[in-house]
Amino acid sequence: xxxxxxxxxxxxxxxxxxxxxxxxxxxxxxxxxxxxxxxxxxxxxxxxxxxxxxxxxxxxxxxxxxxxxxxxxxxxxxxxxxxxxxxxxxxxxxxxxxxxxxxxxxxxxxxxxxxxxxxxxxxxxxxxxxxxxxxxxxxxxxxxxxxxxxxxxxxxxxxxxxxxxxxxxxxxxxxxxxxxxxxxxxxxxxxxxxxxxxxxxxxxxxxxxxxxxxxxxxxxxxxxxxxxxxxxxxxxxxxxxxxxxxxxxxxxxxxxxxxxxxxxxxxx
Amino acid sequence: xxxxxxxxxxxxxxxxxxxxxxxxxxxxxxxxxxxxxxxxxxxxxxxxxxxxxxxxxxxxxxxxxxxxxxxxxxxxxxxxxxxxxxxxxxxxxxxxxxxxxxxxxxxxxxxxxxxxxxxxxxxxxxxxxxxxxxxxxxxxxxxxxxxxxxxxxxxxxxxxxxxxxxxxxxxxxxxxxxxxxxxxxxxxxxxxxxxxxxxxxxxxxxxxxxxxxxxxxxxxxxxxxxxxxxxxxxxxxxxxxxxxxxxxxxxxxxxxxxxxxxxxxxxxxxxxxxxxxxxx
Numbered sequence: 001x002x003x004x005x006x007x008x009x010x011x012x013x014x015x016x017x018x019x020x021x022x023x024x025x026x027x028x029x030x031x032x033x034x035x036x037x038x039x040x041x042x043x044x045x046x047x048x049x050x051x052x053x054x055x056x057x058x059x060x061x062x063x064x065x066x067x068x069x070x071x072x073x074x075x076x077x078x079x080x081x082x083x084x085x086x087x088x089x090x091x092x093x094x095x096x097x098x099x100x101x102x103x104x105x106x107x108x109x110x111x112x113x114x115x116x117x118x119x120x121x122x123x124x125x126x127x128x129x130x131x132x133x134x135x136x137x138x139x140x141x142x143x144x145x146x147x148x149x150x151x152x153x154x155x156x157x158x159x160x161x162x163x164x165x166x167x168x169x170x171x172x173x174x175x176x177x178x179x180x181x182x183x184x185x186x187x188x189x190x191x192x193x194x195x196x197x198x199x200x201x202x203x204x205x206x207x208x209x210x211x212x213x214x215x216x217x218x219x220x221x222x223x224x225x226x227x228x229x230x231x232x233x234x235x236x237x238x239x240x241x242x243x244x245x246x247x248x249x250x251x252x253x254x255x256x257x258x259x260x261x262x263x264x265x266x267x268x
Numbered sequence: 269x270x271x272x273x274x275x276x277x278x279x280x281x282x283x284x285x286x287x288x289x290x291x292x293x294x295x296x297x298x299x300x301x302x303x304x305x306x307x308x309x310x311x312x313x314x315x316x317x318x319x320x321x322x323x324x325x326x327x328x329x330x331x332x333x334x335x336x337x338x339x340x341x342x343x344x345x346x347x348x349x350x351x352x353x354x355x356x357x358x359x360x361x362x363x364x365x366x367x368x369x370x371x372x373x374x375x376x377x378x379x380x381x382x383x384x385x386x387x388x389x390x391x392x393x394x395x396x397x398x399x400x401x402x403x404x405x406x407x408x409x410x411x412x413x414x415x416x417x418x419x420x421x422x423x424x425x426x427x428x429x430x431x432x433x434x435x436x437x438x439x440x441x442x443x444x445x446x447x448x449x450x451x452x453x454x455x456x457x458x459x460x461x462x463x464x465x466x467x468x469x470x471x472x473x474x475x476x477x478x479x480x481x482x483x484x485x486x487x488x489x490x491x492x493x494x495x496x497x498x499x500x501x502x503x504x505x506x507x508x509x510x511x512x513x514x515x516x517x518x519x520x521x522x523x524x525x526x527x528x529x530x531x532x533x534x535x536x537x538x539x540x541x542x543x544x545x546x547x548x
Contacts, residue, residue: 107461
């Protein structure tokens with residue numbers, strides 16, 4: 001089992017409920033998409049899965065270990081095997097693209113190797129290969145503040161590909177990309193997951209992408225799992241129910257008129 | 269916050285306005301007695317007798333002394349002051365680096381989660397901050413006096429004094445600059461299993477380097493001034509020379525030495541500018 005939530009819940013330090021009693025198992029090599037309205041708890045769920053947040057109730061196991069019972073060294077080694085594509089790429093603007101990508105392997109490198117590569121990038125070919133997979137093979141030595149938001153998001157994906165983790169967690173990994181590029185980047189992540197046998201869990205607001213690339217869809221709403229189904233079994237009615245009321249100031253607007261729910265079926 | 273409810277148009281009133289005004293008034297009320305305590309009476313400076321004395325003294329400043337043997341002395345003293353300041357800052361840097369590294373919250377691994385060692389981490393960081401306070405609480409001039417009187421050291425007293433006090437100052441400001449830097453890149457690296465030093469280099473320094481360098485160069489400039497002051501108590505350099513010139517009322521030498529001060533500060537400014545351009 002690559003990922004196992006056992007009645008896992010999270011109450012934020014300010015008392016707000018994040019997730020309650022989540023039961024979820026993801027097998028090694030499986031691909032799962034998390035969908036659901038904004039604020040439903042998708043990011044929190046992914047952070048629990050990445051050992052970035054500790055559940056306040058229940059247990060979360062990743063790659064066969066409960067991270068919060070491990071000693072510091074073992075936890076560090078476990079984290080090095082988990083790749084996380086953050087929604088906002090956490091890359092300092094002054095870093096060069098090559099260094100930003102190479103930073104993906106810091107968990108595997110000793111201090112000497114890390115410092116050497118900080119001063120003089122030591123695996124330029126590896127970084128370029130990872131960047132080429134997301135269409136940025138020609139930007140290796142540019143500084144990250146010379147990239148657009150979408151390009152920076154792709155650098156973050158390249159970093160995770162370079163890390164070569166056993167579990168890939170991605171929080172809206174293509175939110176800043178146009179439809180074609182988003183599709184191509186997801187294909188790369190899926191290809192990596194297939195080739196390496198890595199588990200791939202991603203949250204996506206584009207339902208069409210989720211249905212196209214992920215055999216299993218988990219709908220999250222109000223901090224709980226609304227449904228957990230094969231992609232083929234996700235009906236328009238379920239999607240409407242999942243996103244119902246997520247309109248903010250005008251809840252009376254008909255849900256059907258919102259393109260991001262109807263899109264997958266128009267394009268299908 | 270409660271002020272808003274009593275207003276006629278609650279939504280159109282800045283709920284913070286009254287509180288801010290309160291803080292301004294409080295600050296003024298607190299400052300007034302402090303000015304009295306500090307015996308701040310600018311009028312004394314302008315009293316005719318004092319103006320007379322100062323005028324005579326200032327007239328002696330011109331022209332600056334350029335006697336060859338004095339210039340030789342001045343050069344040697346300048347180099348000594350620069351050496352004291354630079355060696356002092358270098359040692360202070362060595363003291364500050366590990367302290368700041370340990371005290372920076374954004375590099376805490378146990379804060380992610382939070383994990384089990386969180387309390388140990390908090391205690392360690394608080395301990396480091398206490399060490400910083402202890403180091404910088406005693407002014408460098410006191411250390412210098414102590415070393416000069418107790419161990420008969422010359423310029424070395426200045427170096428040690430700077431290492432102690434400035435070590436504490438650098439550590440405090442380094443850790444505060446690092447904590448003010450966006451912590452997410454470093455957190456993301458730590459969450460992917462990176463070590464703390466690597467997270468510092470790849471996550472924090474790319475953003476913080478410019479400010480760290482600029483602050484360090486500014487502190488070097490301060491160390492030059494501090495080295496001068498410590499010279500007055502026998503730690504050598506420009507301060508000792510200035511002390512002799514002031515005691516002998518040799519205005520020309522005082523002004524020459526002052527011009528060197530000006531040049532040194534301009535030098536520090538130029539170095540800072542160049543370094544920040546390189547790092548930008």
